[in-house]
Amino acid sequence: MVTEEYLKNKINEPLKNKEKLIALRKAFKTTRDRQNENRILFPDLDSRKERLKKSREYSIGNKELLSQAIKNFEKNGFKVFIAKDNDDAVNYIINEIGEEKLVVKSKSNVTKEICLHEKLEEKGIEVIETDLGDYIIQLSNGKPAHPTGPACHLSRYDIAKIFSDAFQINLEPDPLTLTKFGREKIRNYIEKAKVGITGANAICAEEGAAIIINNEGNINLVQMREKKHIIVTSIDKLYPNIEEAINMLKLCTYYATGAPITSYVEIIAGISKTADIEKMLFKGMQGPGEVILVIVDNGRTEAIEKGYKNLFYCIGCGNCLLDCPVYYVVGNEYGYKGYLGGRGTSASYFLDSPDTALENGLYFCTTCNSCELSCPVDIGNSEYSERIREEVTSIEKNFPTHRKIIENIKKSKNPFGEKSKNETKKGTDIVYFRGCMALYREKDIKDSTMKILERAGVSYALIEEVCCGSVALRTGEKELAKELAKENLEKIKQTGVSTVIFSCAGCLRTFLKDYPNFEESQLKLLHSSQYFLKLIKEGKLKIKDGNKIKLTFHDPCHMGRHLKIYEEPRDILKVIPNIELVEMKRTKENSRCCGAGGGVKSLFGELAIAMARERVKDAIEVEAEAIISTCPFCKRNLKDVSEIDVSDLSEILLKYSE
Ligand code: SF4
Ligand code: SF4
Numbered sequence: 001m002v003t004e005e006y007l008k009n010k011i012n013e014p015l016k017n018k019e020k021l022i023a024l025r026k027a028f029k030t031t032r033d034r035q036n037e038n039r040i041l042f043p044d045l046d047s048r049k050e051r052l053k054k055s056r057e058y059s060i061g062n063k064e065l066l067s068q069a070i071k072n073f074e075k076n077g078f079k080v081f082i083a084k085d086n087d088d089a090v091n092y093i094i095n096e097i098g099e100e101k102l103v104v105k106s107k108s109n110v111t112k113e114i115c116l117h118e119k120l121e122e123k124g125i126e127v128i129e130t131d132l133g134d135y136i137i138q139l140s141n142g143k144p145a146h147p148t149g150p151a152c153h154l155s156r157y158d159i160a161k162i163f164s165d166a167f168q169i170n171l172e173p174d175p176l177t178l179t180k181f182g183r184e185k186i187r188n189y190i191e192k193a194k195v196g197i198t199g200a201n202a203i204c205a206e207e208g209a210a211i212i213i214n215n216e217g218n219i220n221l222v223q224m225r226e227k228k229h230i231i232v233t234s235i236d237k238l239y240p241n242i243e244e245a246i247n248m249l250k251l252c253t254y255y256a257t258g259a260p261i262t263s264y265v266e267i268i269a270g271i272s273k274t275a276d277i278e279k280m281l282f283k284g285m286q287g288p289g290e291v292i293l294v295i296v297d298n299g300r301t302e303a304i305e306k307g308y309k310n311l312f313y314c315i316g317c318g319n320c321l322l323d324c325p326v327y328y329v330v331g332n333e334y335g336y337k338g339y340l341g342g343r344g345t346s347a348s349y350f351l352d353s354p355d356t357a358l359e360n361g362l363y364f365c366t367t368c369n370s371c372e373l374s375c376p377v378d379i380g381n382s383e384y385s386e387r388i389r390e391e392v393t394s395i396e397k398n399f400p401t402h403r404k405i406i407e408n409i410k411k412s413k414n415p416f417g418e419k420s421k422n423e424t425k426k427g428t429d430i431v432y433f434r435g436c437m438a439l440y441r442e443k444d445i446k447d448s449t450m451k452i453l454e455r456a457g458v459s460y461a462l463i464e465e466v467c468c469g470s471v472a473l474r475t476g477e478k479e480l481a482k483e484l485a486k487e488n489l490e491k492i493k494q495t496g497v498s499t500v501i502f503s504c505a506g507c508l509r510t511f512l513k514d515y516p517n518f519e520e521s522q523l524k525l526l527h528s529s530q531y532f533l534k535l536i537k538e539g540k541l542k543i544k545d546g547n548k549i550k551l552t553f554h555d556p557c558h559m560g561r562h563l564k565i566y567e568e569p570r571d572i573l574k575v576i577p578n579i580e581l582v583e584m585k586r587t588k589e590n591s592r593c594c595g596a597g598g599g600v601k602s603l604f605g606e607l608a609i610a611m612a613r614e615r616v617k618d619a620i621e622v623e624a625e626a627i628i629s630t631c632p633f634c635k636r637n638l639k640d641v642s643e644i645d646v647s648d649l650s651e652i653l654l655k656y657s658e
Helices: 004-016 019-041 045-059 063-075 086-097 109-113 116-122 132-140 156-167 175-192 218-223 242-257 300-305 309-313 319-323 325-333 341-351 354-359 370-374 381-398 400-412 436-440 443-455 470-474 478-495 505-514 528-537 567-575 605-621 632-639 649-655
Strands: 079-083 102-105 126-129 195-198 202-204 209-214 228-234 264-268 290-296 430-433 499-502 524-527 549-553 579-582 626-629 645-648
Touching (some): 004 354, 004 605, 019 242, 063 202, 086 116, 086 195, 109 116, 116 126, 126 132, 195 218, 218 264, 242 264, 319 325, 319 341, 325 605, 341 354, 341 370, 354 381, 381 470, 430 443, 430 478, 436 443, 443 649, 470 505, 478 505, 499 528, 505 524, 549 567, 626 632
Parallel strands (some): 102 126, 228 290, 499 524, 549 626, 626 645
Antiparallel strands (some): 209 264
8 A cells, every 4th residue: 555654755765865866967967968969960850859749649559550560570570479468478478488597688668567577587587687777777676767877876886886795896986897897797698698688669560670779789789699589569669660760769869868879770670581502591590590579568558548648659768857856856766667757657557557656656746747848749747647646536545635635625615724714805807816825825925916906906806715626636636626616717707807817826727727618708817927017017007116136036837837928927027127037047948846736745745845945956056036936836835945035926016016
């Protein structure tokens, strides 16, 4: 049973021991720098991504294309097996390995998914990983941290210790010494093995060809083992043809490493054979006598049919990990086996079980959607974590904090269980929807907003609002959210006013994007900052002088990436003469999440705090004296850790207007 306590303990180690993340962050920075440096080599990057998306859309779940692929692989001499689940795949592979007691293997997430390594060892078959990073992970009994750089979270000191402990020697923590040592060990095993197992980055239907990329050259050695080459892949690695797969390989390499191409691209479209002497066919001339292709389904078809097709567009580049705020502070504790971060966790729901998804961090995701922006095929985990949370609510009984919040909403119509302090007021210009945070926790925000509205002579109505439903939605309680939406919309309708303004970016997003029948309501919904700017432009709100101050603006994810509202809050700050607005390095659509969203603040407070610390560091780096935001959740979470002042835009505008 995966409990709240279990999950808190799981992330406790990386949250407390930041040393562990130094190597990972350094590796991610190197990748990002190299991507930026080589961006010039991809003038057609956007059209390549579009082409890739189209090809994934066409191929994923395309049963006819899969049949064509199988037919062509068989025509080329491959033995093909479709495995419906883990056991199916493992039993088949064990049978193919036969009497051999040593198998060499290259990087493959599908083999990790089906627990091949462990199952082979149970049968007394020794399995050796031949990618250096994977070999280090194998020796340390650890978990990879990146799809193409599995050991990137380990320092030279960690690796020296791993090798020294494993071989009872004393190795210097020198990267070159360690690399050469690993190479010799791996080479010895490869020479002895008669069966090699690899994954495949792509299986191409038109040609019946498998494509595998690598830098180390180990794939070539593994696939050339004398007896058999077993390729273990999955149905979502399907491409219509080699050209489309090559486009994917270029993008995958660029996003995974920053390089324009890998050292090796292996295309396997047949078996090793000759008929040079009197046309007599001989199989296994210099390569293996048999090539076997195992294509694993393991829940993918069901997921695709349930509407999760885009989740399986993934090409395994790992770029989403580089900007994920959760991964940044807990590393590979977030993710499932080789499928790391939010996307991997969501996929684990289908590839394994609901409990596995919970254990791997289904509730860690802040729903910031930074990953969608980094992903070459637009996989945004925010949508998937919300949908999957909805499916697991029935087994979420072991999360008492969430249960309490949901009970509070049901009983008191707010997540804090507070007695309603909802004053109502008639007005003719707008309805001001304050939101639970401004009503019960960050009251200065509502007070400032109302004072500004009064100052500008706006006739505003207040309704006896109930929670907007955002918390319920983000944590998987869609039905409850629908009831709340209905109640709020009816109350707004009764005022006869058609414009509603919001202090909270989360409430605004929920109304705009998630409210059923919202379109029919014909309401105009704005964030308060958008409305304030209008008042300034119309001359209803006058800007006045005040203390000189250097500020930075933090884009709330709900308002920025989710609603694409970036400029209005900045425009307000820019018209105030004594305010100097400085931008943090990560800003606007690339803004770093504060860590409070998706129910993370309430469920995993320490995790939210760790993310907030990183955001505050961004502000300090640009020497800002204060952080301004337009979301009460962001304000509270940043304020909880900040050495500098954190305010809502309404509070600062109140000071600088008359
Ligand atoms: S939505 Fe944000 S927190 Fe969730 S997986 Fe994507 S980047 Fe990470
Ligand atoms: S989800 Fe997107 S960015 Fe992340 S590994 Fe897959 S393809 Fe790459």
